Each structure stands twice: as C-alpha cells, then as structure tokens.
Amino acid sequence: MKTFFKGTEVLSYKGSKLNQKSIFYFLFAIFFTFSAFAQEEDSTKVNQLDNVLVSAVRVTTKTPVSFSNMDKKEIKYRNLGQDIPILMNYLPSVVTTSDAGNGMGYTGIRVRGSDATRVNVTINGIPYNDAESQGTFWVNMPDFASSVESLQLQRGVGTSTNGSGAFGASLNMLTDNYATKASGEVSSSYGTFNSNKNTVKFSTGLLNDHFELAGRLSTMKSDGYVDRASSDLKSYFLQGTYVGKTTLIKALVFGGTQKTYQSWNGIDAEKLNDDRQYNSAGEYTDEAGKTRYYDNETDNYNQDHYQLHWSESFSDKWSTNLAFHYTRGKGYYENYKEDADMADYGLLPVDAINTTDLVRQKWLDNDFYGTTFSAKYKDEKLDVILGGGWNKYEGDHFGKVIWARYASQSELGDHYYDDFSTKRDGNIFAKVNYQIVDKLSFYGDLQYRNVNYTANSWETGLVDDTFDFFNPKAGLNFEINQKNTLYFSYARANREPNRTDYEGGNVKPEKLNDFELGWRFNSEKFQLNSNLYYMRYKDQLILTGTLDDVGNPIRSNTDKSYRLGLEVDATIKLSDKFIVRPNFTVSSNKNVDLDVEGQNYGTTDIAYSPSVIAGNIIVYSPIQDLHISLLQKYVGEQYMNNIELPAAKLADYFVNDLNVSFEIKPASIFKSIMITGLVNNILDKKYVSNGAMWDVYPYYYPQAGINILAGLTLKF
Template structure:
C-alpha cells in the first residue's frame, strides 16, 4: 500500500467500490471453462514453432533492436544468481537510470523504484501484457507478489515513453514481465536462503513437463520472512503461482493463478536528521504513551493485504505471417492496515463525547476491497519488410474504501463493525493501438505507433471530493532505425504521452492531466567482444505532476502541476568481454532535470531542479568466471545528490552514495538424484556505507529512510 516516495503509503491500498462485483470462484470457473473450450482449436505440436508461441504473449508490448527505443532485458539466468528473497526492484538496481529503495532497509517488504527520476506511479508495469499498476493510485506494490522473480522467464525495461502498452501511460519507463515458459520435461526445484536480520526464503517449484506432448502443469510456493534492518520492520510474506499450459502446433493456451499475502510491520514514517545520527534504525510507527506515562509500541501496527490474479491467454499462430493473442484477467485485492492513534478527536471517527471527554486513544483499520478485470488482445502480421501489430485492451477497476475503529479507550456509542467512512471509486480504461515496422531499404527502417486511450474516473471521498472525469488521449510515436554496417546502428524516435491524475492528486483540487513529448537519439554497437548502447533523451513536459516531497495526512505523496519542465540526459550501457573469464557491464546516466519558472504558493522560484532526480546515476558489474560453474561478481552503484523538494531547500538535499555488493555462486551437476546444486552467496554493502536512499519533507524538516550497512544472504537451490 505504499508508493516509492510516499514515506508512508498508508492510503493507497486503502482506496477502491460497490457495484457489480465478480467473485473469485465465478471468475475462476469462467476462465477454466473458456480454457477447456479452446482445446478443440489446437492441432498437433510442431517443435520448430512451439518456441515462438510464448513470445506472442508479450510481442505487443516488447521491443527489439529494430525498434528506436532505449531498453534493457533481464532473463532467468541474470536473475537466478541474486534471487535470494530481495524484491524485483532490488534485482533491477544495476540497470541504467534506475534508483531503488527499501523501507525496511534490506530489500524485503516495501521496496520502490525510480527510472530517469520518475517514481513508480509513472512506470507502467505489465505481467504478460496485462496491467499491474494499481489503477487508482497508479503505484506498484511488489510486496503483494513476494518472490515473483522465481516465476519470471524474463523482463524488459523500456526507458522513456517506450511503445504503446496497456494501462497507465509510461512517463518514466515501462516494465513488462513474462512469466515462466512451459517445460518440455518434468522438473522440480527446492531453494532456501538465509541471511542478516533473520531473513529467510523458502521456495518449491515443479513442472510436469509436457504430458502427451501437449499439456503442462507447473507451480510454485514461496515464503519470505525478515525482521528488517529498521526496528520492527518485519515482513511475513507468502505467495503462490500455478500455471496450466496447452501447446499445439499453432496454439498456446495458458491459464494462470497467482498471488500473495503480506503482513509487514509499518516502517513508513522515516526518521529526522537528529535521530539519523543517533539511532538510524529507530522506527516511530506504533509508538504511544500509556496511562502511566511509559513509551510503548503497538504490536500490530501492520499492513495486511491479500491479492489474487487470474489470467487466461490464448495465442494462435495461423501462418508464418499471422498470429493473435487474446487474454482475460481478473484481480481481487483486499486488506487493511492497523494504526494506534493517541488522543484522537472522537468526532473524526463518528464518536460522541463521553461527558467532557472529546478525545480518545483508539486503534483504527483502513480497508481497501477492490476488483480489477478486463481483456487485452493483439493481432500481428509479419512479412519480410513489414511487421504490424494491432492491439488494445479494456479494463475496469472498482474499489471500496472504508474505516473501522476496532478498539477505543472511550468507545462512546460505537458498535463493533461500524464504519467511520465509506468511499467509492471506479475507473474504466480502454485503448487501441497500431504499431508498424517497415524496412524501407536494407539499412533504413521506419517505426510508427498510434494509440487512442479513453479513461473515466469516479470517486466520492472527503479527500477527493466528488470526481467524475473523462479523458481522451491520443499518443502518436514514430522513429527511424539506420544500420551503418553490421555492427553499428543509429536510431531516432519521437513519442507523445498523456496521463490522468491519480486519486491523491485530486485532494489538491484543480488538477490537470499531464503531457509529455519524448525525443530519443541513440547508437548501438554490437561486436563479438563489445556491445554498447548510448542514448540522448529530451523529455519535455506540460503540466507535469511533480512530487513536492511532502505527504498528506495519511502519508500519500503530494504532487502538483508545474507548467513547464524537462529531463535532458545521456545514457550509456555496455558489455565488455575482456576475456573468456572477465566481463564488465558498466552503465551511467548524466542528466539535467528542471522545472521552468516554477511557481509555488504564488512565489516564482525560476528554474529549479525536479525533486528526486539525481543528475548522475552509474552502475557496474564485474563478472569473473574462472571455470564454467563458478561466477564471482562485484556489483557497484552510484547515485548522485538529489533534492526532496523543488525549491532546492538546502535541508532537502539527499547526499550521494556509492554502494558495492559481492555475489558468488557455484553450481554442481551430479550424475544422479539432482540435476543441479546451486550454492549462492550475496554480501550487500561490503564497505558498510551509511547511506540514505529516500526521504520526504515535513514542512522544512527532512525525514529519511536509512539503508542497511553490510549484510549477507546465502542460498541453496536443488533441481531434480
């Protein structure tokens, strides 16, 4: 329920409506019946075509080097050496232009990501082409899907606007994830890890392999627990993943059910500058003074949420030229967070005074009960010179927000189960797009992409007021790819993007949708021992909703429109093969991120730096493999200084930091019992750097989220 820069994202999961609601059982049976009914369309398996079928799931949202877009890929092999329980943003930490953070300080529980200075609400995330961002807050809550990395085949991060996709517009990046492909042979996997702060992960995976050359059933169960680096910032996370696959000669059908349950002790408040110096692990969440004047901590100041996803995908390859994909999806989410409130005003909770007493200590729960469902589709045509994709989607979100008082020192006239507020919200999002790559000559190709998107949003809460908005967005994109020779390629692209405000933005009133013009100019070099991608970008915004660095009364980040702003940058990403044993993977981003003639509360501050946008971000991975089974890596990350507000207040400056991690893995391949035994070790922050990755402002006072010093994780994976 937290976004990257909220400091306390208490409100976001607690946002969602009444109206028609689909039950989990009805959706499951609906998807199952459709899944079974499609078997009649399948034909005999052809192994030369089967490997291409899974790509159809994400072909509508992914790009290749033929597309004039800046992107990075991570596949299963890249992930497995560091997949020891830390969240997906932490595993992506070393990609270009990426900055990550962790509330608990050790990469488990609530984590967040920024790309090119844009926070997680502006990074479009899809799973198999289906939107994952919370429709209302636009945030991404990785804590709801613990250990999801163990069920990923690959992921692709497109920086900038990227190509048209489903869900909210990408204003910093788009991340699309492809879940596990099917396995042709039966496999099993057991993995466990343990590390600092009593952190542990246990995972069991299986696949039946293709039964009768057509059917596969695969699944995963995971648990992750950690005490966290920050005091009481504990996590108790559970997740599952189940996938049924049918493979035919031209058909791939997948039915997926996956989800997770999380219970995390809140560590959203951060600490002030004085506490940072004296007690950097202090956590004020749950603190109160009892009737005897003793400082105590409420033992259930926790966030609790359960989320279940249902997806059905049907991919059909009609010929070498034509293929289609149709998907249905449903997500059910429900949860709450507990707060101990000291000396709360009874009137705020619908309680009458008890004699002369008008305040009371109480424990409240803020609930969110929501449904998200819809469909996505794509049709692809490909010939020698032309590659065309037509696609789109329709999705609806319905959310109930309500609050309960579960205990009060003076309960007044309240009854158990009473609601002290009930809010409703609904959002409908539909889009269609057409993309084309055309090879003009042997060296020159053209890329075009047109999208129309319609969004309606309704809400009725004390914070948002009555909202009934309708948005129509047209998002054109175009670019050129020119092959200088077999090794060198130049590209240029222009993309237009529009975004609607999120729920919290309406609290300030007079909010406007955002507009972005994104220009990208790049060079790709690809040789046997050296791969390089360099990219200039200029992102010009109109009415950008910038993070102000402050929070509202429930901890959600406050944003405001700024008339004109821009991000100008240069990205470099390289892979250098020094020898068969040594590989270097450096990247860096240099950028200037500015508000133009910024006006705040009637005062003009001129040109200022955009909050949470470091001008220098650099990463590097040094890989040494003396033998095939042994991998040793040094992972390095530098993040330059940045401001936590837009008026460059000296107290709002976050210091730069440089962190080094050490990763080692050794794989044994026995001749019996096990196919593979993988031993992995990860030492984070080996130089014990005391650093802060995130924070917020309370008026003119900074609050920080410190990260852990040196800490370790070690794991064992058995495959059979």
C-alpha cells in the first residue's frame, strides 16, 4: 500500500470548521482583498514576478550546486499522459519506474540511487512530499505536467528548501505563468493499452491589464501493461492572478481524483519468464476451488490543494514572497483477504470457525497546512535570501470490514483499528551569494529545522519524537573565463525517520555530509557540466529490498555508508538541424561494515544503486517546426538488497524511445496545431526497472515492450 496526504472533510481550528467550499471562497476573498489595495500600474510596466515564488529554493550557475532544468517547451513534446517522473527519465542520475509498466498510474523516481522519500518536492515553494511516508505520489495529480511552467532538479543536498530534507535531490516546480493575452487549448492523446488523455485549458489574459483567470481540466485512463493495472484519473487546475508593477498575487486551487487497480505486488521469476503481465492482486480461490479475481482491488483517493501567494518587489534590490497553503484529501484502498484471522479484525469466532474471507478498506483521512515566506535582497555583489516555513500534518488512519463470509458480531461501519498522528515541521534559513572579487564568489546557506512527530498506532507504537536539525552549506564559484567555471561546495543534511521506519522499531535519524566539485563549460555550440560528488552518511536509512504487508518499502539504519560518483551532461549543437544531449553517471555506492542481525557482511553495494546510469537525446529538426528525437536510457545492474545476494540482482537495461512533433501555424481559427507521436521502447526490450525481495525470493516489476502514444493539440 502507498501512503498519501489524506485530508479530512473539515479543517478544525479553535473550534471553527471550514469545509472545502468555504476554503475556496476564503482564498479568493483574500486574493481580491489584496488586489483592491494593490497599487494600479501601467500594463507596459508589468514584470515577470513569477520567479519570486521559487527564487528561495532555486539556483543558477552562480551557485555551486549541480542541477538540471526543464521548461514548458521541452515538456510539451512528450506530454501525452505519462507522469512527471517518466518525463524526467533522461536527466542525469535519474532512474524511473512504473507499477503498471507504461508510465501511467503509480510511478517512481530515484536520483543517485536515493528513492523518492529522499527527493524533496515543492510546488511553487510549497512542500508536496507526504509528511509521514515522505514519498511523492504523482498519481494523485494526473496530468500536472500540463500546468507546469518549469522545473528544476537539484542533485545531492542542494540548497535549503521547505519540507523534508533532501538526501538525494530536490525537485521544485513552478506552475503556469500568467498570460497577457486570452487563449484556449484542447489536447487529446491515445495509445497502446487503451491509454488516453483529454485536456482543456483556458486563460482570459490580463483583464484591465491586471487580472487573469486560467484553468485546466483533464481526464486520463489506461488499462496498463500489467494485467488489470488500470487507472481512471481526473484532475483540475484553477488560478487567479493579479499583476501590478511591483505586485504579483496568485490564488491556486488544484487537485485530482484517482482510482487505480492495485499492481504493486510484482511477480516472481517463474512468472517473469512465462507471463510478464501477470498480476496477483485480488486473486483468491472461491468455495468451489476456482481461481477468481476480486474486481475492486483498488486504490481510491481524492486530493485538493489550495495555495495563496503574494510576491512584492519593493525596489530593484528587495523582493518578498508570502504563501499560505492547505492540502486535503481522503481515500482508501480495498482488498479481498482470504482466510483472514478473525481476531485481527475484532471479530469473535463463530462456533469453531476463527478465520473468514473478507473485504477490508484501509482509510487515510488527513490535513496538511501551513505557510512559507522569503525576503530577497540583491545588488551588484550581494544576493541574500531569508526564508522559512511552518507546516502541520494531522492524520486519521482507520480500517473497515465491508463484507465477511462470517461476519460474527460486526456491524457495517465498524472500525477494526483507529490511530491518529500529527507532525509539525518548521524551518528558517539564510542564503548568501557574495561576489568576493570579479571571478570568485562565495555561497553560504544556514538552516535550522525543528520537527515533532507523534503517533499512537499498534504498528508504530507510541511515538513522540522531536528533532532539532542544523544544516549548514557553503561553497565557492570560480569563473576562470567567460566559458569555464569551477565550483566546490559542502552541505550538511539531517532527516527524521518516516512512519514505516517506526514500525520497524529502534530507528535513528540519519545524517549526511555532501561534498561536490564541478566544472561548467559554456560556448555557443557546446555546453558541458561535470560534477564529482562524495556523499558520506551516518545511520543512513537504506532500503532493505523487502516490503511490509501493505507494500511499503522497509528501511533500516546502516552505521556508515557513502556514495562517490561522477556526473557529466552536455549539449552539443552539431548543426542547425542536429543537437545531441548525452549524460552519464558512474558511481560507487557502498555500505561499510554492514551489520544485519548480528552478522557482518563487510563492504557491500547499497540496494537500488546502479553504478552506471546514462542517457542521451538526439534531436533532428529538418525544418523549423518539425522535431524528431531519439531518447536513450541505460541503467546498469543493481541489487535489490544490501547483502549482494545473487538472486537479488536486477539486470541492466538499455531502452530507446522515438518522439516526433510537428507544429502547424494556420492563418486563421487556430494559433497552433501540434501533432505529437511517441513510440516507447522501439526495440521491444524486455526489461525490469524495479523489484523487491520476499525473504530470499525476488519479485519484479516488468515494464512494457514497444508501445505507442499519439496526440493532437489545438491552440486558439
């Protein structure tokens, strides 16, 4: 089972209750109140203030941090329904996977071998990671890529940001900028496995040179590559913007509803050879001895996000951003359980019968809310950002039995477990970029973070932990000349355990010292970024490769471990028609003196950490509006546990995709007609991108062979 932000029906604060509609009106009331008091300005003086929203968490080449950017133009060529991690697959040090096998439904991302719980994700500077599991679940925001203006992936610790600490990377996304002119957009795509996406977008443009209302509605469906790994997804995005000469106010409401048939069990080695698309979820044997599949073995979830941002530029040197956010959601997953122990569900034996077939629902019903803020000062030599945030998570966890062959004394609606958890997370930070001399600049970054987590579950036990983390960062950036730049940085990071870690007991917070040494080369036809990193951990919570009874990855502390690697990515303009964008990472990822249940295994590979990751994009543009891209990805072999068990080794794989887009700009009716095609895995490679271990037995998540998506986008 995956863990989410799950929201309650109401948000209670000092006795008051705000339902969804009330919060919607509340945000827009604040929005228009701010607008009424904002100074009227001439439309020709409108500034692009959107960057203020994320300036506190983003970096430039002046900062000694390794990073990659993707903008809306790059995203649109492949935005045919696959999740954001799949769109990011070709960035350096990135490995992605899909439970359903075709990039829709549940997808995951790892960076430098670190899983999604260690990748800090923010949307407009607002934390997105689930507060308890620390993971990110893109299935809860289907087609969010259609509302992303740009994203930046910082590898390693990166710079201070809001939310959970980054141990592998931090990903920050900026949603759509406001538009000055009215526009509309309709796009549809269809492909293999009955996969389809339909999206409608609109913008009023700036009304009276100051106000814009924009929105999006999307529906997505897919049968999935894996048997019954279907998904039925819907999402929306609504944004109101006020723009002045020095003011930008945005009120955003976005979210989604998803229903996915569970496909997170994986398959064993025998099925991998005989039936790659097999899915054991929902399988049971009926009273006549016939194998059947429960038709509602599903995950069901609704999530809504509310954000209010106020950005102000007081002068050429000073700017600020203040944001408030609230996330609500509610959902459950449903399972058929065969021969379940009645005592585990609070059921009394019926005569001599103490087991029963039953259908259960496990619910999560949670709220997440808070504020973030930043102030920025910038002059010719000095760039300072002061910021921070405070967030609170409140979560109900409960289970229901909705059917049982032997119902005993149960009543419909009874809970067989109830627990509650809260998490408070506050941080403040100060960042400084100072130009010491013409070619040498200094970067400093200090963050203090306070976290309190309480839980009262039989799984976690009684938890009441408070953590105080100090995370300093510093570096130097040396511009050798206009084309060459060297940088060096050091960063300290600390992270608290997640909910599943507490279930294992005796868990410690983890610590990381990250050293980065890089060289950037930039010329008209050739750009190169190279980075040598050494990440030294204390008590790293490493994936063991095993899963708990509801599919959550189990982690455990290892005393000492490290990641040492070299990342290189380049953009080579061979001609006006050919561009090549290769990247590769070679690394050594090791546990030192690994101890497992009292047995010392010495130095071993860290699970899910391939030593070679490479990507390449070849773009051919025979004419201006025709783009043909060959996208290539290689992932080296990796272990699914930390003791290098031969059966736990995942084979390497090399996959090629072909992407074609052609844009027509007619003289009337439509501003643009774009035809897009994507052929995934054109060589029909049979490969596995992820897996797990049940004791000494490997289970695999096979990915789809050759499959196609085609789309049409009309802009007017």
